[in-house]
Structures are given as C-alpha cells and as structure tokens.
Amino acid sequence: MGGENAAAKDDGPIPVVAIGASAGGLEPLERFFSEAPPESGWCFIVFQHLSPDYRSMMDELLGRRSRMTIRHIDDEAEIAPNTIFLNRPGRSVVLRDDKFHVTDFGQDDTLPRQPIDKLFASLADRDPNRTAAIVLSGSGTDGSHGARTFHLSGGMVMVQSLEEAAFSSMPRATVDAGAADRVLFVSDMLPELQRLFSGELSSERPDTEEEEVAIARILKLLERTNHVDFSAYRQVSIGRRVIRRQQLLGLKSISDYARLLAASPQAMEELFQDLLIGVTAFYRDTEAITALRRKVLDPMARGENQETPIRIWVPACATGEEAYTIAMEMSEALEEAGSNRRFRVIATDIHRQSLDIASAGTYSEEAVARVPDQLRNRYFLRQRDLFVVNPLLRQKLIFSAHDVLSDPPFMHLDLISCRNLFIYLNEEAQARIISLFLFGLRKEGYLFLGQSESLGKFSSEFQEVDARMRLFQKSTSNSLPERTIVTEARRRMTPHFGPRTPPQRPARAPAQITEVAELRSRDTLIRSYDALLKRYAPPSILVSMTGAVLSWFGAASRFIDTMNNMAEWRVEDIVHPDLHFTINVGMEKLRQGNLEPYMRQVDVEMGDGVTESVVVKLEALDEVLRTRIMMISFLGTGAAEGDAPHADTILPGDTAVPITAVPATTEDITQMSNRIQQLERDLRLTEETLQHATERLEASGEELQASNEELQASNEELQASNEELQSSNEELHAVNEELVSVSAEHERKIELLSVLNHNTDMVLRLLGVGVIFVDGNGRIRRFSELIGTEFLMQTHDADRPLSVVGPRFDFVDLPKLVDGVLTSSEPADARGDWNGRDLSIEVHPITTETEVLAEGGAVIVIHGLAETGNGAEAENGPD
Numbered sequence: 001m002g003g004e005n006a007a008a009k010d011d012g013p014i015p016v017v018a019i020g021a022s023a024g025g026l027e028p029l030e031r032f033f034s035e036a037p038p039e040s041g042w043c044f045i046v047f048q049h050l051s052p053d054y055r056s057m058m059d060e061l062l063g064r065r066s067r068m069t070i071r072h073i074d075d076e077a078e079i080a081p082n083t084i085f086l087n088r089p090g091r092s093v094v095l096r097d098d099k100f101h102v103t104d105f106g107q108d109d110t111l112p113r114q115p116i117d118k119l120f121a122s123l124a125d126r127d128p129n130r131t132a133a134i135v136l137s138g139s140g141t142d143g144s145h146g147a148r149t150f151h152l153s154g155g156m157v158m159v160q161s162l163e164e165a166a167f168s169s170m171p172r173a174t175v176d177a178g179a180a181d182r183v184l185f186v187s188d189m190l191p192e193l194q195r196l197f198s199g200e201l202s203s204e205r206p207d208t209e210e211e212e213v214a215i216a217r218i219l220k221l222l223e224r225t226n227h228v229d230f231s232a233y234r235q236v237s238i239g240r241r242v243i244r245r246q247q248l249l250g251l252k253s254i255s256d257y258a259r260l261l262a263a264s265p266q267a268m269e270e271l272f273q274d275l276l277i278g279v280t281a282f283y284r285d286t287e288a289i290t291a292l293r294r295k296v297l298d299p300m301a302r303g304e305n306q307e308t309p310i311r312i313w314v315p316a317c318a319t320g321e322e323a324y325t326i327a328m329e330m331s332e333a334l335e336e337a338g339s340n341r342r343f344r345v346i347a348t349d350i351h352r353q354s355l356d357i358a359s360a361g362t363y364s365e366e367a368v369a370r371v372p373d374q375l376r377n378r379y380f381l382r383q384r385d386l387f388v389v390n391p392l393l394r395q396k397l398i399f400s401a402h403d404v405l406s407d408p409p410f411m412h413l414d415l416i417s418c419r420n421l422f423i424y425l426n427e428e429a430q431a432r433i434i435s436l437f438l439f440g441l442r443k444e445g446y447l448f449l450g451q452s453e454s455l456g457k458f459s460s461e462f463q464e465v466d467a468r469m470r471l472f473q474k475s476t477s478n479s480l481p482e483r484t485i486v487t488e489a490r491r492r493m494t495p496h497f498g499p500r501t502p503p504q505r506p507a508r509a510p511a512q513i514t515e516v517a518e519l520r521s522r523d524t525l526i527r528s529y530d531a532l533l534k535r536y537a538p539p540s541i542l543v544s545m546t547g548a549v550l551s552w553f554g555a556a557s558r559f560i561d562t563m564n565n566m567a568e569w570r571v572e573d574i575v576h577p578d579l580h581f582t583i584n585v586g587m588e589k590l591r592q593g594n595l596e597p598y599m600r601q602v603d604v605e606m607g608d609g610v611t612e613s614v615v616v617k618l619e620a621l622d623e624v625l626r627t628r629i630m631m632i633s634f635l636g637t638g639a640a641e642g643d644a645p646h647a648d649t650i651l652p653g654d655t656a657v658p659i660t661a662v663p664a665t666t667e668d669i670t671q672m673s674n675r676i677q678q679l680e681r682d683l684r685l686t687e688e689t690l691q692h693a694t695e696r697l698e699a700s701g702e703e704l705q706a707s708n709e710e711l712q713a714s715n716e717e718l719q720a721s722n723e724e725l726q727s728s729n730e731e732l733h734a735v736n737e738e739l740v741s742v743s744a745e746h747e748r749k750i751e752l753l754s755v756l757n758h759n760t761d762m763v764l765r766l767l768g769v770g771v772i773f774v775d776g777n778g779r780i781r782r783f784s785e786l787i788g789t790e791f792l793m794q795t796h797d798a799d800r801p802l803s804v805v806g807p808r809f810d811f812v813d814l815p816k817l818v819d820g821v822l823t824s825s826e827p828a829d830a831r832g833d834w835n836g837r838d839l840s841i842e843v844h845p846i847t848t849e850t851e852v853l854a855e856g857g858a859v860i861v862i863h864g865l866a867e868t869g870n871g872a873e874a875e876n877g878p879d
Helices: 027-033 058-062 115-125 144-152 170-178 184-195 211-228 237-248 255-261 265-277 286-301 321-337 352-360 373-379 427-440 456-461 482-491 511-519 522-534 556-561 577-591 664-767 786-793 814-824 871-875
Strands: 016-021 043-048 069-072 084-086 092-096 099-104 131-133 154-161 180-182 310-314 343-349 361-364 380-383 386-389 397-401 414-419 441-450 462-466 471-474 542-544 549-553 600-606 609-619 629-634 767-772 780-783 828-834 836-844 858-863
Touching: 016 027, 016 115, 027 058, 043 058, 043 092, 043 115, 058 069, 058 084, 058 600, 084 767, 092 115, 115 131, 115 144, 131 144, 131 170, 131 184, 144 154, 144 170, 154 170, 170 462, 180 184, 184 211, 211 237, 211 265, 237 255, 237 265, 255 265, 286 321, 286 414, 286 441, 286 462, 310 321, 321 343, 321 397, 321 414, 343 352, 373 380, 414 427, 427 441, 427 456, 441 629, 441 858, 456 462, 471 549, 482 828, 542 556, 556 629, 577 600, 577 609, 664 767, 664 786, 664 871, 767 786, 814 828, 814 836, 814 858
Parallel strands: 016 043, 016 131, 043 084, 069 084, 131 154, 154 180, 310 343, 310 414, 343 397, 414 441
Antiparallel strands: 092 099, 361 386, 380 386, 441 471, 462 471, 542 549, 542 629, 600 609, 609 629, 767 780, 767 858, 828 836, 836 858
C-alpha cells in the first residue's frame, strides 16, 4: 500500500482505528492485520466479547500476523502509534483525551452488556479525520448505538460485508441504525483508512467552490424553514450528512440537491429529520446512571428543603428514554428516603417528531430491554408487544420544543442532564450553553455531561462530584450568563462552507476595531438611547391603551414605584395614585378615538406633607396604528408650595415660565362615571356569562364523570374478559400439548402396526397361506399380500363384494361357502386343485366379543399357495 508512512509523519493527533468483533471475528482480524502496514503510525484498538473464565490467545494469534507492538489495555494508559491494544475480559473501556479509562463490569449492570457501544461512543470527541470505527463479524447488536453516536459526530464507520461475515448480526445492526459509512470486504478497508488519514477523503467535504456555496445555501434554507441555526454544529458532520443525503437521492451534485430542497418541502423535512434524530436509550450507561443516583438523586431526596419541588432539565432529550430513566430513578430515590417531595423533569428538544414519541411514552420490547425487571413492572404497562409509561410517572415529565442554543434557559434548576450533545457542537456553542446552564442552575445545582464532554473554560465555576462519570456541582453564586456569549447567541454565525479564500494565519484584531465593535453592540446602543432620552425628552411615561406602563424617562421616575411590584407594570400598580384619575380619563378619550392632546393640572402628594402641583399632558404618539400608545408628559408648574419650578420639569431651551392648566372638570368626572357604568355593565354581563358557562361546565363535568364511570366499568369488564381469555388460552395450550402427546403416541402405534402388518404378511407368505377378511354382507374388508399377488387383487378392491372381485375356484363356489358360514356361524372348508396346486380353503366366522368387531363377518384362509413358488427351495432343502 503506497505511502504507508505518510500518516506517521503528519502533524496532529495519532490516527486511531477502533475495531469491534465477536463471534467469527478471528479470521477477519487475522486477514486485516496481515495486510496492515506495521509502520503506519496508527493506533489500533481491538475489542472483543471475552469470557472471564477463558484465557484469550488473541495476542499470540495476531502476533503471528503483524510486527506491531501488541498490548492489553490498562487504566490511564495512553494510546501509542504502531500498536495494537487488546481488551481484557470483564471490563469496559472508554477513550478520553487519548487515554484509556477502564472499569470492571458490575453485578447490577443491565444485561446484555454493550462494551463496544461505550468505546465507539467515546470516540465522538476526537478529530473525525484522525479516527475510524470498524464493525466485524459478531452476534447481537453491540456496537450499533455507539457507532451511530460516533457517526453523527462526523466520524467514519466501516462495516464488514454481510455476505463475508460469518455472523452478520453486529454488522447488520450497525447498518440498520444508519451508522455505516462504508460496507466493505475486509481486504478493502485498509485502502479506505489510508485515504481518510491522508486527507484524501477530507471527511467528504465539498471539493469545489460551487459545492461549498451550494451547502451554504442549503444551511440558509434549513435556517429559514426550521428556525435552527446549524452553524453552531460541527460543520464536518453537517457537510458529510448533506452529501450523503444527496447521494442517497441519486443526484449528481450538491447544487442539484440544493435546487431540489428549494422546490420540495418534503425533501427539506427529510434532511432536517436526518440531521436532528438523536441517539438515546433507557439506562444507556448503567454505571453513569448508578453514580447519578448515588451521588446526586439520593442526597436530593434526603434534603432538608422538602417543600420546594425538585426541578430537573434534560435538554436534547430526543425520544425521551433518558428523561424517563432519570424520572424513574428520582421516584425510587424519594420512595427509599420516605419523602413526599414533588419533582418535575423538563425534557426539551427541537425535533418535534421525537418529542411526539416521547410524549406518547410508548416503546417496543427491545427499547425497554435495559430497564431492570422490577422497574419495568412498576413504571410500564404492557399492551401486546408494546410498553406504555405508567400515567403516574408520565405526569412528572413535561416535554417541550426548545432550542438550547438560542432560547432562554429554564430557571431554579436542581439538575441539568445534558449528555452527548456537545459532541455535535463547536467549542463556541458549547461555551454558550454552559454559560446558560450556570444561569439556570440553583446554587449547588448539579450538571451531568457525557463521558467524552468537558466544561472547558467554565471549570472554575463547578466542583467535581465524579470526574470519571462527568458529574459536576455549581460552586459559585454566579447567576448571570457571560454577556459576550449571550450577545453572540443572538448573532448569526457564518457557516464554514463559504467560498474558499487563501489560507492566512489569523492576526490579533487592533484595539480600535474591538472598540468600534463594542460601541455598535446592541447593549451599548440601548444605553446610548437611554442617555439621549434622559437629556432631551420631557419627563414622560409611555402607557398603552390598555393601561400597561411601557417605560418612563427623566424626572417621571418620581411618580413611579416598582419596589413592591417588579412583575406587573400597570398604571394602577406602579404610578402614583393621585395621577390615576387623569390618566384614566386620557385613556378613555383615546379609546373613543379622540386624538387631541389632553392637559390637566393635578396636585400630587409627595410625602411628608409636601404637595406638588403638576401639569399633566396626555397625547397619542401614533394616529394610524391600531395598538395606540399614549405619552404622559409632566410640564410642571413648580408648585411645591412657595418653591420655584422644578428644573427637571422644564424642557431644554424653554424659559422657566410656569405652564397653567385647568384641574379636573365636570366633563372629566362625567366621562369617568360613564366609563365606570359601562365597565360595571360589562362586568355583570361577564358574570352572567361565566355563571352560564360554569353551569354548562358542571353539567358537562357530570356527564363526563358518568361517562368515565361507564368507561371504568367497561374497562373492568374488558379486563375480566381478558383474564378469562388468557385463562382459556392457557387451557387451550394445555389441551394442545396433550393432543401433541396423543398424536405422538398414535404415530408410534401406527408405526408398530405397520411393522406388525409387514411381519404378518411375511409369515403368511412363508407359510403359503392367504387370508381374506369379509364383513357380514360379504364385502371384502382386507386381504393379505399373498392374495393380492396370486389373484391380481388391488388395494382399491377393499369394500367391494367378494362375488365380484374375489378368487374363482372350480371345486368350490367361494361366495356361496362364505354366505353359509355367515348364516350358520359355523366354520366350513373345501379342498381341491387350482392351477396344479392342492389348495385347502377354510372359512371361519368372526366372533363379536368386542365392540370393534360387533358387525361380525368371516375370515377365509387359503392353504397351499406357496407350493409352486417354493418348489426350488423344496428341492434344495435338507434331506
């Protein structure tokens, strides 16, 4: 293989090839390593299913095929080039930061154990251009889930050809999971690895500027139609999956695929689903779930604050298996602690089809196979071949569409479980999400990550609870997300698939550019607008037509009090009470379409016996928009008694001349009285409507209650019927088993009877005796083989009259002789010559002592039929 040393000379991480194999995997491994270049610079990890009671000879067998160093995997060992690492029995292995982390299988681990899955999944954090996974012959499905996780992160997965594999279950499961990039014969895998590690494949990224532009256009289409910004995802993975989708549709170029997506919403939806379908499972990593239960959930359940509900968030929940797993473990922890504390699991994702599956809570038998039996019986209801989540558990979970990259985080959280999401995102997006997690977690809240994920620059904000299982606890009181990260969350990032430019080493931006960018930021502009309004706008309050206070400026803050009400900003809640009447009159005029400015003088009690006379001016800011906004300006008269006008109440450039206005008039009072009467009338009407609606709801509730009782009764009847059917089914099974036993006995007896008949015919032939049985009507029942041979009688002659098909003799009328015996029930005989043979015929009546022979009949015995046939034997017989 040309250029076999090229990879070893490349800068960058050591190329890693992880190989999973089981039954039938020895032969392809030997063929693979007999051709693998010993100085390639690659590191090989071979993981097999090994019995703990059997000493593996794999190191010796591969040592005959390869000159590479062969080592067994030890904990904390680092990968090495030109080396084959072999697993030990009874242990699982993950690769993190190019070091092996080894754990023993636990007795409580769910069976079957899937160690190849864990190894493959841990590769997702490595450079996809320097990592590959191979699935060889084996039984079961181990490796398929881990291969899919690695595949979704942009890694290359190769599978042995199903025709070549001695046991095709493992390769087939990987193909069915949609994780196989290549299905190859073993002899074709090494050239493909060489192409990957040499950069020739470049992770299937586009080769031309036109293709790059087409992929960028596709990402724009996805963002516009589905409101998801894929620029935060690892572009290698996104590019590969777009190209793979194009190839599956048989299109020649990415540009053709982009045109198809623009014209076909269905094709766009298929690509979107292909990009976002996640990988999850019940008790996916049993050891990690056990650590979560012991170190997080159990302490929560025993916590002192039993009144506050526990809040858990599971972002990127996919089809919900992990969310239900955590809910089950939380329920078990609370029950074990004897606590009645409530909890809620909020599970979110941006893929609505996955959320529909999660909300339904219905899973296949294969999906719940990892759930321990006692938990499956407690938290699932079986319906035929499906398992449905118990409604009591289902009520503990809320499934919601939410984009963790752009939507605000949930607040007051005790635990966030975000496992195996970061492996699909770039570093900037990871930092943004962790910052939002910090914002949402309570002090001393917990964060649960995947085994190949890290906190990055936020490590100082957390303390390690279990470093190996990636369990962390918030250690600071910081509750504000980093401003630059939040700002960047709203800013669209440029995809990596733009037109190519000559590679340049990035230079540090000048201080001036950074300063201008800061001045142009949204937050800075808003602060600048606030400063302008305070300096040049009159003291004002902005109020909507419905009475909501939108904002206020300058000295108007003296008439606003939000200390006791931070949530509801309405006139009656935060504006000084002495201004309510005037503002309400102004709003009423605005509602009636009167857009003329309204000005009144109002005395405002400012406390400590000080009263200030203020001229309040109300005017509509917009005359066209349906949702109107009113500005309340304070033009003050300087009327704190004996004082000069307040400086803040005079517009810049105006002279300090008091502005006069009339106080509230009779017209204002009349208008407000009419408004109050109208509101009271509307209130009475609303009360009557509500009363009517309440009565209807009560009636409907009673009907629903009755219907529910009927349904419950019907359900109980159906349950009883189901139990009866199950009982009948069991009885039918028992009867069927008995019938099978009886049938087997009958078959055995038939075999014995066949043997007996054959033996009887053989004895009669040797004796030269033929036998015919007839019934009470003279019809032939059966005859011996010798009779059929001598008198040319066939099988179908049975049940025919003896007078029609029976033997004919000159010396006796056989049918007449038989009739006499049947009539008299006395035996009879005859003797004579037939074809040179001396025959003796005996006819005996058949007694009717048993029910089987109750119909009677006779037996005809003919002696001497073997004289001619046995003549040679007589001549050669003994003297």
